[in-house]
Each structure stands twice: as structure tokens, then as C-alpha cells.
Amino acid sequence: xFVIRPIERRDLNxxxxxxxxxxxGVTSLPANHAKMDLKITRALKSFTDDIExxxxxxxxALEDRTTGKLAGVSAIESAIGNQDVWYNYRIGNSVHAxxxxxxxxxxxxxxxxxxxxxxxxxxxxxxxxxxxxxxxxRFLSKQRYLFLADFQERFNERVIAEMRGYSDDKGxxxxxxxLGRKFFHMEFKEADYLTGLGDKWFIAELMPKYPxxxxxxxxxxxxxxxxxxxxxxxxxxxxxxxxxxxxxYIDIFDAGPTAECRxxxxxxxxxxxxxxxxxxxxxxxxxxxxxxVWMVSNRKFKDYRVILLSGSNVNEDSIHLxxxxxxxxxxxxxxxxxxxxxxxxxxxxxxxx
Amino acid sequence: xYIVRPATIMDxxxxxxxxxxxxxxxxxxPSDRDKLSELLHNSTESFQGDIENxxxxxxxxxxxxxxxxxxxxxxxxxxxxxxxxxxxxxxIEELIHASHHLGIHTSTSILYLSHELTGSSVMRSFAIQxxxxxxxxxxxxxxxxxxxxxxxxxxxxxxxxxxxxxxLDDAGDSPFWNSIGRNFFDIDFATADYYVGVKSKTFIAELMPQHPxxxxxxxxxxxxxxxxxxPVTEATCQLLFRExxxxxxYIDIFDGGPVLMCPTxxxxxxxxxxxxxxxxxxxxxxxxxxxxxxxxxxxxxxIGNLVDGIGDHIRLENKVAERLQVTNGDFIRxxxx
Numbered sequence: 092x093f094v095i096r097p098i099e100r101r102d103l104n105x106x107x108x109x110x111x112x113x114x115x116g117v118t119s120l121p122a123n124h125a126k127m128d129l130k131i132t133r134a135l136k137s138f139t140d141d142i143e144x145x146x147x148x149x150x151x152a153l154e155d156r157t158t159g160k161l162a163g164v165s166a167i168e169s170a171i172g173n174q175d176v177w178y179n180y181r182i183g184n185s186v187h188a189x190x191x192x193x194x195x196x197x198x199x200x201x202x203x204x205x206x207x208x209x210x211x212x213x214x215x216x217x218x219x220x221x222x223x224x225x226x227x228x229r230f231l232s233k234q235r236y237l238f239l240a241d242f243q244e245r246f247n248e249r250v251i252a253e254m255r256g257y258s259d260d261k262g263x264x265x266x267x268x269x270l271g272r273k274f275f276h277m278e279f280k281e282a283d284y285l286t287g288l289g290d291k292w293f294i295a296e297l298m299p300k301y302p303x304x305x306x307x308x309x310x311x312x313x314x315x316x317x318x319x320x321x322x323x324x325x326x327x328x329x330x331x332x333x334x335x336x337x338x339x340y341i342d343i344f345d346a347g348p349t350a351e352c353r354x355x356x357x358x359x360x361x362x363x364x365x366x367x368x369x370x371x372x373x374x375x376x377x378x379x380x381x382x383x384v385w386m387v388s389n390r391k392f393k394d395y396r397v398i399l400l401s402g403s404n405v406n407e408d409s410i411h412l413x414x415x416x417x418x419x420x421x422x423x424x425x426x427x428x429x430x431x432x433x434x435x436x437x438x439x440x441x442x443x444x
Numbered sequence: 445x446y447i448v449r450p451a452t453i454m455d456x457x458x459x460x461x462x463x464x465x466x467x468x469x470x471x472x473x474p475s476d477r478d479k480l481s482e483l484l485h486n487s488t489e490s491f492q493g494d495i496e497n498x499x500x501x502x503x504x505x506x507x508x509x510x511x512x513x514x515x516x517x518x519x520x521x522x523x524x525x526x527x528x529x530x531x532x533x534x535x536i537e538e539l540i541h542a543s544h545h546l547g548i549h550t551s552t553s554i555l556y557l558s559h560e561l562t563g564s565s566v567m568r569s570f571a572i573q574x575x576x577x578x579x580x581x582x583x584x585x586x587x588x589x590x591x592x593x594x595x596x597x598x599x600x601x602x603x604x605x606x607x608x609x610x611x612l613d614d615a616g617d618s619p620f621w622n623s624i625g626r627n628f629f630d631i632d633f634a635t636a637d638y639y640v641g642v643k644s645k646t647f648i649a650e651l652m653p654q655h656p657x658x659x660x661x662x663x664x665x666x667x668x669x670x671x672x673x674x675p676v677t678e679a680t681c682q683l684l685f686r687e688x689x690x691x692x693x694y695i696d697i698f699d700g701g702p703v704l705m706c707p708t709x710x711x712x713x714x715x716x717x718x719x720x721x722x723x724x725x726x727x728x729x730x731x732x733x734x735x736x737x738x739x740x741x742x743x744x745x746x747i748g749n750l751v752d753g754i755g756d757h758i759r760l761e762n763k764v765a766e767r768l769q770v771t772n773g774d775f776i777r778x779x780x781x
Contacts, residue, residue: 192631292543
């Protein structure tokens with residue numbers, strides 16, 4: 092049985108291993124012990140409300156309860172760009188036109204921006220290799236919306252997700268080669284690593300500040316603007332399913348796109364329902380996780396838990412849980428749960444929120 | 445004998461015949477007949493001081509073979525670059541991107557669209573018959589403009605500039621244009637150049653990208669062409685360097701050619717020229733000088749021999765005096781050839 096819970100100090104080593112597995116492009120998991128330790132500390136403080144709200148990082152672990160192993164992590168930053176500076180390129184348009192010359196030319200132009208500062212970010216999705224099966228990835232990604240739904244006041248209405256940009260098998264990013272390298276004089280990996288460490292000042296120091304006319308870039312760099320990495324396409328598909336849309340901002344290093352959705356418009360937030368629960372030793376097991384699976388959270392902040400359950404256990408005003416479910420969710424009597432179908436399919440109780 | 449004099453509308457066919465090869469920087473002398481005739485009218489008015497707005501003053505000179513009456517060259521000055529409109533250039537600047545923490549320190553060239561040179565006096569439209577290139581008449585045609593400026597200092601800017609034609613490839617295409625302008629116009633250099641001729645440089649320049657341009661993002665060929673003069677301009681550049689002109693931080697926005705610049709009063713022809721009363725004489729020895737009269741619309745400049753003594757008078761050969769339309773008691777301006 093898999094359960095989502097807040098990260099704990101004892102996860103440090105597992106997390107560090109994951110960072111090493113994750114490789115280039117997953118900047119939010121730095122393979123650096125000290126930085127990782129800081130990250131966990133920040134997450135722990137966030138769940139105990141021991142940190143300024145705008146600096147909170149909610150780091151969730153997916154645990155295999157049968158073995159106690161950490162299967163993956165996902166996170167939400169409550170507000171990006173408050174301690175460091177958040178950079179994107181906005182893909183803009185410049186029009187050069189003259190009726191007399193019969194010229195009307197639109198030119199894509201990249202504007203360096205800090206526009207997304209303050210937005211909440213769903214980030215750091217990583218699932219370890221042996222667990223990449225079934226609905227684990229979806230679960231890890233989508234459970235965050237139950238957290239967002241119950242604690243909306245802690246987040247910005249604007250929720251974004253940065254998608255890893257295109258790079259080839261050797262980890263070479265054509266966009267970096269065409270732009271960043273000319274100003275940073277370092278490898279993409281190195282820049283990526285430094286960003287992961289949070290050393291973002293070097294970006295301000297080295298980055299070109301003026302708009303970049305896209306035709307000045309090499310064709311291979313132009314071709315990957317706003318393109319996601321092959322491995323990230325499923326993640327983008329999941330976000331789109333939830334109502335996220337590409338918002339015209341891209342990463343300054345690899346040109347990966349940013350997806351965005353208003354918090355209350357996120358499908359899983361919108362469709363989730365608050366229900367009473369009843370103990371039912373004969374509750375239905377999940378038959379086909381792709382079809383009838385629901386996510387159920389305990390609605391707790393500090394001891395947040397989420398499990399998966401067959402949709403057959405969901406009634407109009409209550410949900411049937413086994414003793415094991417109740418234990419996994421650490422539910423007290425007379426409490427409620429929040430539940431939502433994993434798939435944005437039909438939810439018969441939408442109106443009864 | 446060759447003399448330089450103000451062009452008139454009668455010279456139009458002669459000037460048109462000079463339009464061959466790369467001799468003329470097309471953008472400063474239109475091949476369009478109406479436009480050229482307009483330019484000549486404006487020039488005549490400028491010489492006569494009849495022009496409504498002095499900022500529009502634009503002077504066209506021709507080199508005439510007085511034996512045949514043929515036009516052998518043309519040169520010009522715009523009194524105030526831009527004629528009331530912005531005069532566009534790119535200004536090259538260096539930006540330092542440095543991170544002490546990472547030990548990175550890089551210098552990046554960047555091009556800013558600039559109007560800074562608006563109002564400068566501009567040497568323009570120089571073209572000469574190829575067979576005269578290596579004769580003293582090359583200097584006569586070019587420097588006669590400085591002689592004119594010397595006697596009308598108030599009509600010109602304190603700063604004189606000249607745009608030197610940039611590097612072109614074998615096909616006559618500009619790598620600089622191809623890397624910048626073409627992205628925004630979808631027209632080749634020759635077409636752009638044509639429009640500059642029939643419309644105006646400002647007209648096209650206003651359509652150019654407004655944001656600064658990072659040089660390291662341009663094509664290799666464009667970076668190579670930046671601030672480089674076309675080989676055909678070698679003699680012109682050498683002459684201007686001798687006059688005190690120097691490369692500047694400004695380049696042409698179309699072909700990336702250099703803008704040479706000099707404070708007007710420091711231009712050697714102007715700084716070294718002297719004015720004296722003449723006595724005509726049958727034969728004069730001495731050295732060759734550039735000599736001009738002190739008229740405006742009847743301006744003449746030629747090459748002649750002078751013996752520059754300490755007296756207030758100077759002897760001028762009859763033949764030269766006749767060409768310059770001066771006589772005993774008139775004043776001439778002269779400068780070392």
C-alpha cells in the first residue's frame with residue numbers, strides 16, 4: 092500500500108540518492124548533501140508553520156508502507172522568487188511593418204522577466220525507477236491538488252509548473268548552446284547544478300538583460316523553444332488534464348515551457364469533495380487502477396496523508412474505508428476526508444461539494 | 445583641366461553616367477531620376493542660401509573636365525545629418541558580464557540604435573571615374589568639400605562624419621544585413637538599399653529592431669564585417685585618415701560599415717587652409733595646392749601652383765584664375781595638396 096506523507100528527516104539519504112539518479116534537468120533536487128539538508132529543514136519547518144508563509148516548501152514523500160521504502164517525492168513551493176530572483180523568458184512578439192514596402196514581419200522576441208515571482212509552483216516530481224508503474228506517477232503529481240484545495244489561503248491563485256526543456260541523449264541543450272553558453276561560458280550541466288543549489292545570483296550577473304530576437308539564435312536553438320523533454324511529456328499531459336496550459340514563459344537555460352492554472356480552476360481542486368467516512372471491512376479493492384481509482388486525503392496540514400481507493404467505495408455523502416486505510420490516513424473519529432477521482436472523468440457528486 | 449563646382453540640374457545625365465559598379469554607395473545617390481533631380485534642386489538652393497530650413501542643406505559638387513565639359517565625379521555634404529529626422533547608426537558598446545563567485549569575466553559587444561550623430565555634417569555621395577582614382581583629382585573632388593566648409597564654418601556642424609561602405613560578399617550581398625536587417629524585412633540588401641535611395645534612410649531605419657543587439661548572437665560573417673570597410677573604399681579611407689578622421693564607435697545599421705569622424709575644425713584641409721589676395725600672373729612655379737574662390741553658388745576649386753610667401757598677396761596663374769573665376773584683388777583659399 093502506498094501513502095503520501097510530508098517528508099521527514101530520515102528521508103535525507105533516500106532523497107540524496109534520488110538526486111543522483113535524477114541527473115541533468117531536474118534542478119530542484121541538487122545532488123549536494125548540505126543543500127539537500129537545508130531543503131528538508133525548510134520543508135519540515137513549512138509543515139510545522141515554523142517559517143514565513145511565502146518561503147514555505149511542501150515536500151511530499153510517496154512511501155511503500157509494506158516495505159517502508161521511499162518511492163518518490165513531489166513538492167509545492169508556496170511562492171517562487173521571494174528569496175532569490177525568478178527568471179523566465181516571456182515569448183513576445185515584435186512587429187516590423189511598412190505598408191509602403193509591403194513588409195509585415197512578426198518576430199518572436201524573448202523578454203527576460205520576473206513576472207512569475209510570487210506564484211505557487213508544483214515542482215520536484217521524481218519517482219524512482221522500480222516504482223515507475225501503475226498510477227504511482229500520477230498519484231505523486233495529483234495528490235498535491237488535494238493539499239492545495241484544503242489550504243488555498245497558503246498559496247497564490249496563480250499555480251505554475253516548469254517543464255524540463257529539450258536536451259539530447261548526451262544532455263546537450265541546443266537552446267543553451269545557442270544562447271546561454273555564449274554568455275555563461277560553462278556547460279549546461281554546470282549552470283543547471285548551480286541553479287539547483289540556489290546560487291541564482293550568477294544568473295543576474297551573467298545573463299543578457301536585453302530582449303533577444305529569436306531569429307538571431309541558431310536554428311536548432313529556435314526549434315526547441317517551448318519544447319519539453321521527452322521524459323517530461325507525460326508530466327505535461329497530466330498537467331493539461333488538470334487544466335494547466337502553457338503560458339508563454341520559458342526557462343532561460345533550456346527553453347522548457349511553463350504551465351499555469353488558476354488554483355480554483357485546477358480540475359482536481361474543483362472536483363474534489365469533502366466526505367464523512369465509515370469503517371467498512373468489506374470495502375472494495377481497486378480493480379483497475381487506471382479506471383476507478385480515487386485519491387483520499389485526511390485534510391490534515393502537519394500530518395497530511397493521502398491514499399488511493401477504489402471509486403466504488405465513494406457514495407454521495409460518505410466513503411468506505413478499511414481499518415488499514417484509516418490507520419494509513421491517521422484518521423480520528425468524526426473527521427472528514429477530501430476525495431477526488433484520479434481521472435478527470437465523471438464525478439457524480441461534484442455538485443455536493 | 446579639372447575643376448570642382450556646385451552641381452546643377454544640367455549635370456543630371458553626367459551624374460547618372462557615373463552610376464557604375466561599386467563606385468557609388470548607392471544609398472547616398474539615388475539611381476531614381478526624380479529623386480536625383482530633387483536632390484540637385486535642393487543642392488542649388490543650398491548653395492544659394494535659399495533654403496527654407498538650413499537643416500535641409502545638402503550640397504552636391506561635380507568634378508568637371510573643363511576641356512570637354514564632361515562630368516568625371518561627384519561628391520556631397522549634408523550640412524546636418526538627418527535633415528530634421530533622426531540619423532540612425534549603431535553604437536558599439538562593450539558590456540561586461542562578470543561573476544566573481546564563479547570566476548567568470550566576459551566582455552560582450554552590443555549594438556545600440558543611436559541618433560547621437562543626428563546634426564553632424566556628413567560627407568556623402570562620392571564617386572569618381574575609375575581612371576581618375578589614382579590622380580590628384582581624387583583628392584581634389586573629395587577635399588574641395590572641406591575647402592567649401594572652411595569658408596562657411598557657420599553652415600556646418602562642429603562634427604563631420606562619413607559612412608564608409610561595409611563589407612559585401614562576392615555576390616554583392618551584405619553579411620551584416622543578412623544577419624540583422626533581413627530577419628525583419630525579408631528583403632535582400634540590394635532591395636533595402638534601393639528603398640533607402642528612393643525613400644530615405646530614416647524611413648527604413650525606423651523599421652529596424654529597436655532593442656539592442658548582442659554581437660555574439662550574429663552570424664560569424666556578420667561579426668567579421670562589423671566596423672570593416674569595403675576594400676574599394678581604401679583610397680577614400682586613407683585620404684580621410686590623413687585629414688584627421690578616425691574610426692568611431694558608430695557603424696552603419698545596414699551593412700555594418702564604419703563611421704569615420706573628425707571635429708570639423710581639425711580637418712587638416714580646413715585647419716591648414718589660408719586666405720590671400722591674388723595677383724594674376726602668366727606662369728607660377730612652386731608647389732601644387734588646392735585652390736578655391738570664396739563664392740558659394742559660384743564656388744570653384746582646382747589644383748594649381750603657388751609660391752606661399754610671407755606677403756599678403758599671392759600670385760595665381762592666369763589660366764587657374766580664369767577657371768576659378770577670380771581676378772586681381774579677389775581672395776582665394778588654398779591648402780597643401
